[in-house]
Amino acid sequence: MRTHSKHVLICTGSRCTQDSKQSETMFQKLGEKIDSRPDLKVKRTRSHCFAVCKNGPILVVYPEGVWYRCTDETVLERIVEEHLQGNNEVSEHIIHRLGVGDV
């Protein structure tokens, strides 16, 4: 396993979106973006439910504990570029934060 500095969990549960395949597609696209950036030290893992079903795809970044609603690939690209690579959170897509709650 590669050394990583951030861990991204994506819910791929069947209730996460209206189209249950949307979250799995997002998981695959995140993998492509990580693989295309060798300097990016990010691990991704599937999760089965964060208990905010039908609001997905949901993507959680640790160690920050920031929950994103990642609606499309444009949002995913911003999260990768700005947060995972640039360490700047994409505040307009955050729905929940560790230690704070819903935002």
Ligand code: FES
């Ligand atoms: S299935 Fe994704 S939050 Fe419940």
